Amino acid sequence: MMESNSVRTGIIQMTCGPDKEANLEKSIKKIREAAKLGAQIICLQELFTSTYFCWEENHDFFRLAEPIPGPSTKILGEVARELDVVIVASLFEKRAEGIYHNTVGVIDADGSYLGKYRKHHIPDDPGYYEKFYFTPGDNGYKVFQTRYARIGTLICWDQWYPEAARITSLLGAQIIFYPTAIGWARSQESELNRQQYQAWQTIQRGHAIANGVFVVAVNRTGMEGSMNFWGGSFISDPFGNLLFQASHDLEEIKVQELDLNKIEETRIHWPFMRDRRIDSYSPILERYLGNDE
DSSP: OOOOEEHEEEEEEEEEEEESHHHHHHHHHHHHHHHHOOOOOEEEOOOTOOOSSGGGOGGGGGGOBBBBSSSSHHHHHHHHHHHHHHHEEEEEEEEEEEEEEEEEEOOOSSOEEEEEEEEOOOOTTTTGGGGTTOOOOOOOOOOOEOSSSEEOOOOOGGGGGGGHHHHHHTTTTTTEEEEEEEETTOOHHHHHHHHHHHHHHHHHHHHHHHHTTTEEEEEOEEEEEEEEEOOEEEEEEETTTTEEESSSSSSSSEEEEEETTTHHHHHHHOOOTOOOGGGGGGGSSSSSSOOOO
16 A cells, blocks of 8 residues: 555635735735635645736736736745745746746745746737737746655646646656636627636646546636626646546635645556657657648
8 A cells, every 4th residue: 555645635616806915915914814715835836926917908907917926926925934834836027127927936835946937838818918918938847845745836828738748747746737718709609608617627637647647626606897707716636537627717725635646657557658669759849740831
């Protein structure tokens, strides 16, 4: 019998307003609540210190950006050290004048800053004008050895790319966290809403299965700009089983125990990692391989 090897993961799904300091204070209050419920690793949603400003192109929003590490990671580091929790924090990073990123900072349970992951895949769609704000990440895919587990951090639009999940898993991630801001246009029909949510969840559960890892997706909720953010944060085990799914329209805190032994158990019985034909994958580096005259 395998020795117990578990970690308690906390997710925070919430609404955000226009006041950056108020959002940070609200998040810290919820981090404390999650820690009181036993959470050891706590993930916040994408860009949790502000509304999702990318629904429009507005130069004023660049004022929200900050260095990472910087003021927010310093405050969160103090909270992490006090509560003995790991914090996954998605922030708007100012790297230099004119260079901004959508970035996750990871803070260990002793309050130390472990590093950052910069979002690689940047969307540009109605209601999601992220290319106006964010430079694509260029610091590689990342895994962080925290006190409680080896975690990978990807961000929102990265969710749709199996390559990102695969590489993060190959780097040794046991849990992949996806801080997210995704929703439905207010004018959409309910059936299309259902289909979009199911596609979003299905592909991420597929990443869990294909890589034999836990997947934790943390989305925001509430009405902002033209978007009704669909919440629905969830946790999947390495076989794609749903361990938890949040509501679409309520703020929620959930602490879920993850048995990390499930990773080895799943990979032994479904040896996708063993049977990969890495000698045959070079075509994936091409943009397109069909008839392109």
